[in-house]
Amino acid sequence: MHPQPESYLGNVNTLGPRACYDEGKRIAETLMMEYHREHKVDVRIARIFNTYGPRMAHDDGRVVSNFIVNALNGEPLELYSGGSQSRSFCYVDDLIGGLIALMNYEGALRHAPFNLGNPRELTVKELAELVLKTTESLSPLRVAPAQQDDPSRRCPVIERAKSELGFEVQTPIEAGLAKTVAYFRGVLSSSSSPSS
16 A cells, blocks of 8 residues: 555565564564553554664665665665665654654554654655765666565655644755765774774
């Protein structure tokens, strides 16, 4: 389903290479609701969509960190399926604001899931081009084969978070990428410096 509202329950290949990731998120929600029902634990459920920003691990395998590190190192940026799949990217400061608002929320939907993410969607190829522009890199884009079970589109509906939490994305991707690139520049330059 696209874009994805909280009512969407998912379509997961339980035996695929992404199964642990996909099913891990689903079982976490199930366990939280069981603790709420059985033990009256006051839970909140956040469905976090792609988040990026400073202090990401350089080798975490996420598309933003992969692209930035490769661009800064002059290595190719790999576009699975040519980069036509789309994603939405939320800057970490915006996400943290949403999480704090959700933790403090006492409304009627407090035990329901809340999508937290950026509703602005762009293709992975567009992200790669933005990273190249931001880093001023001449790294090439390289087309790679599709990955099994990789969703073609991921974008949240955030109307519930807007109306109930006052959640709004404040940071444009261009500004968030500039801060993230500056962070990775510092990390990579300090890791390549000779140790004393």
